[in-house]
Amino acid sequence: MEFPVTRMRRLRRTEAMRNLVRETHLHPGALIYPLFLCPGEGVRREIGSMPGVFNLSIDEAVREAQEAASLGLGGLLLFGLPETKDAEGSGAYADDGIVQQALRAFKQQRELDKLVMIADVCLCEYTSHGHCGIVHKDGSHYEIENDSSVRLLAKTAASLAKAGADIIAPSDMMDGRVAAMRDEMDEEGFEQIPILSYASKFASAFYGPFREAADSAPQFGDRRSYQMDGANLREAMREIELDLAEGADMILMKPAMPYLDVIRAARERFQVPMGAYQVSGEYSMLHAAFQRGWLEQERAMMESLISIRRAGADFIVTYFARDAAKVLG
Numbered sequence: 001m002e003f004p005v006t007r008m009r010r011l012r013r014t015e016a017m018r019n020l021v022r023e024t025h026l027h028p029g030a031l032i033y034p035l036f037l038c039p040g041e042g043v044r045r046e047i048g049s050m051p052g053v054f055n056l057s058i059d060e061a062v063r064e065a066q067e068a069a070s071l072g073l074g075g076l077l078l079f080g081l082p083e084t085k086d087a088e089g090s091g092a093y094a095d096d097g098i099v100q101q102a103l104r105a106f107k108q109q110r111e112l113d114k115l116v117m118i119a120d121v122c123l124c125e126y127t128s129h130g131h132c133g134i135v136h137k138d139g140s141h142y143e144i145e146n147d148s149s150v151r152l153l154a155k156t157a158a159s160l161a162k163a164g165a166d167i168i169a170p171s172d173m174m175d176g177r178v179a180a181m182r183d184e185m186d187e188e189g190f191e192q193i194p195i196l197s198y199a200s201k202f203a204s205a206f207y208g209p210f211r212e213a214a215d216s217a218p219q220f221g222d223r224r225s226y227q228m229d230g231a232n233l234r235e236a237m238r239e240i241e242l243d244l245a246e247g248a249d250m251i252l253m254k255p256a257m258p259y260l261d262v263i264r265a266a267r268e269r270f271q272v273p274m275g276a277y278q279v280s281g282e283y284s285m286l287h288a289a290f291q292r293g294w295l296e297q298e299r300a301m302m303e304s305l306i307s308i309r310r311a312g313a314d315f316i317v318t319y320f321a322r323d324a325a326k327v328l329g
């Protein structure tokens, strides 16, 4: 049936009609809000390249978390800026590490039970060299060691589970980390804590602003020997397969907007819950355009989020989580 019998515009005529036939929906419960925790008290330090995003001391983070809960957000993704850094990233798995302390503080607030507390697991915020694993240096040549890094990452996962994390989310991209974390957590009695693996994580320029927020820029070299090459979709599917085989319960795709095709491919292939991370650079880029009046803030924000859901993500990690939840009402 063609025109004039078929007229696609019939179903677009009113807002009510458009609401009725909408295929993809956003709801606050599917939005995860990242927090950057730092030492001190009363600290609320805005990130230059990320308007509206802050380094927060734990007391301030509790306040932020309460607002997130009252907005109906799905959860928080926690990153830490430790007091001091060292070559082994020991702040990541310290009993009194910054994220461990925050988790304990959050667990004392009843109303925060509505939020899923997701702990990002990586060493880059905690290492003096800013790499996600242990660095082995041999003259001018260096190597990010896989297996010794995995041992520390597994220790970190168990430590965060012990402090009260509801979900463990490894973002380091070392081989074999999911299996090692599952082992270590099971051994320590946290067999009920799921793993959300950043299975498909590309070496991306769009993480730039995050590295300011988390103070985690590599001091030399880059992350291309462990994060994936942005040109590779088949490899992304293999990464996901392997992480699932190692015991990942869910997967996280990252970045989101420049990789929507990868999200779609994963959706079609895998039956597990899948999130996508609208990363710092995606947020900063939009904000830069908002500031110049080049894009309409609310509409561009919502369109970017819907595109990620439409590509197939069940939930979205986004710095827009609070703003979007307010729009969704």
Ligand code: PBG
Pocket: 120, 122, 124, 132, 171, 172, 206, 207, 208, 209, 210, 211, 223, 278, 279, 280, 281
């Ligand atoms: C830690 C980590 C990074 C991000 C999430 N976890 C940075 C990186 O890999 O360099 C990026 C998130 C963002 O850009 O918003 N490895």
